Amino acid sequence: MIDRDRLGALLRRERAAFADRNPRSAQEYAKATHLFGRVPMTWMNKNAAGFPLYLAKARGATLTDVDGHDYTDFCLGDTAAMAGHASEIVAGAVQHQFKDGACAMLPTPDAAWVGEELTRRFGVSQWSFALTATDANRWAIRLLRAVTGRPKILFNSYCYHGSVDESLIVVKDGRAGEREGNVGAPCDVTVTSRVAEYNDLEGLDRELAHGDVAAVVMEPALTNIGIVLPEPGYLEGVRELTRKYGTYLLNDETHTFSAGPGGATARWGLQPDVVTIGKAIGGGIPAAAYGISQEIAQKLDDMKDLDLVDMGGVGGTLAGNALSIAATRATLEHVLTGEAFARMEALASRFAEGVQRVIDTHGLPWSVSQLGARAEYRFASPAPRTGTESANAADADLEDYLHVYLANRGILLTPFHNMALMSPATTAAQVDEHTQKFGTAISELQRA
The missing domain is CATH 3.90.1150.10 (Aspartate Aminotransferase, domain 1)
Incomplete structure (x- = not known):
């Protein structure tokens, strides 16, 4: 036409x-x-x-x-x-914190408030911070591989989780393949990942049945390839299949946060094991977070050989800095209500x-x-x-x-x-x- x-x-x-x-x-x-x-x-x-x-x-x-x-x-x-550009409330909180120091490698009282608020909104109980959703996803994936001992992560075809290497996988002619344009891939993406179409429970079942998937990482609704909404029963089926195969479920709410104050997780009554979120929570200041269930937190704590403090591959110097946390608290408490x-x-x-x-x-x-x-x-x-x-x-x-x-x-x-x-x-x-x-x-x- x-x-x-x-x-x-x-x-x-x-x-x-x-x-x-x-x-x-x-x-x-x-x-x-x-x-x-x-x-x-x-x-x-x-x-x-x-x-x-x-x-x-x-x-x-x-x-x-x-x-x-x-x-x-x-x-x-x-x-x-x-939250809107240059929100007066967020700008005020940022200016106040910046005058008192932004990056001291020390926690601030605001962080505990933010963690409690994110739990209230999204359900999972233990939170840690990043500067981008890419890093929040990357670090959560490492934790889930560690706690399961499984090597692979499953994604939806044409998903978006930032520049996470493992996520650049699509379905091509019914088979898994690398997404077009992938830059400098460290290895064939099928070595690290599995893929199923969104809204395809049969395909998800088939891939999880291999028994090597640590986690399904997904947006509750696809967004960055265009909004693709779940069909009736699909998200419930995803949760049922992940539990059946002992696979953790991670909801990336970075874009689906638009669904409401607790994202699609709260709006649709979902029960993920892990939630990641970025961008919007900082009101314009770089901020992101990932939350894990109490069960996962306890399993990680029991694994004494993991280096979660120094060079274990999780975290960055600026993650959880005082400025980002102040902006996040102001945004969640006063703006994105x-x-x-x-x-x-x-x-x-x-x-x-x-x-x-x-x-x-x-x-x-x-x-x-x-x-x-x-x-x-x-x-x-x-x-x-x-x-x-x-x-x-x-x-x-x-x-x-x-x-x-x-x-x-x-x-x-x-x-x-x-x-x-x-x-x-x-x-x-x-x-x-x-x-x-x-x-x-x-x-x-x-x-x-």
């Missing part, structure tokens, strides 16, 4: 307009010759226009670039700023309903998926049910057109897919503005 020639012409038009309206960002990008890829981190080159916007400031749900343009920010740092999540989810529903009206008006075979405060439109109907189906539903040019079109009109989506996240500072007017401009973008695309 998409005229590809017209799509190509519109994409070229919008990219040219982007270059014309953002000369300072283009200049900054051009002169950054001593940065690998010209950006602080290479994923910043994931943009639809040829070069990234450069940040001047961000407050609440609004971002301003160096050319002076304001944007409604539905990206929110790909979840890192889900139950009341805030209720407002955020209502706005995400408003966003999804507006997009669905546009889709229905134009008779597009697309769909909308929502996970609490997060919503996304997909170029498939019904929405994909596995990671592989979700990957196959991608349309790079169509996605780029919508991203650049909206950016040129003051709206930013998450660079990966067509995902929008709500913050406590997001307004109904901002959501409605997206609906209107999204509708205009589709009308232009379908104009004869």
Whole structure:
């Protein structure tokens, strides 16, 4: 239903307009010759226009670039700023702590409060801290291998758990294989990992039956390949199978935290053995955590040959630093509260309903998926049910057109897919503005 020639012409038009309206960002990008890829981190080159916007400031749900343009920010740092940019409460806590020291390699009283609050929200009882969800996952995996004596970890095809080596595995033509583009893999990923499609209990059963899987590491709903929601009974089946085969279950709530104050774990009544979470809990300051059950903690404590204090491969000097912990306490205690999540989810529903009206008006075979405060439109109907189906539903040019079109009109989506996240500072007017401009973008695309 998409005229590809017209799509190509519109994409070229919008990219040219982007270059014309953002000369300072283009200049900054051009002169950054001593940065690998010209950006602080290479994923910043994931943009639809040829070069990234450069940040001047961000407050609440609004971002301003160096050319002076304001944007409604539905990206929110790909979840890192889900509390809103520069929350006054978090900024105050960070400034207060920084004046009193940030990195002393000593605990602060705030850490115990955060651990208790994370237990209240997610259930598991013993917590430790990291700076990124990648490290939280990596360290939790090491602990689970140690406590089980099993070598392999099982992941869902096209999952996302940061840059954890073991997770870069997919199903290819019914068999396990390395995810395309994997950089510098230390070994064939099938040596360390097993894989099953999300929503496929038969495939999970078959892989766990080998008896060598220490843990299933999964998002309760896939997100980074596009939102893929669980079918009825699937998550209950995962828990049943992991218990059957003596395998631990780790829920990575870094993105599914959008489901509510206790993430999908609390919302759907899940019972994982381990929970990892990152990004959003620090309110913009690098922070992450992993929590383990009392049973796992006791087993680890009983293994006296493990070096959990010095060079055992778990932990980092800056993990659990006073600044990150102060930011996490302020975020959880005062910003990402139950009341805030209720407002955020209502706005995400408003966003999804507006997009669905546009889709229905134009008779597009697309769909909308929502996970609490997060919503996304997909170029498939019904929405994909596995990671592989979700990957196959991608349309790079169509996605780029919508991203650049909206950016040129003051709206930013998450660079990966067509995902929008709500913050406590997001307004109904901002959501409605997206609906209107999204509708205009589709009308232009379908104009004869």
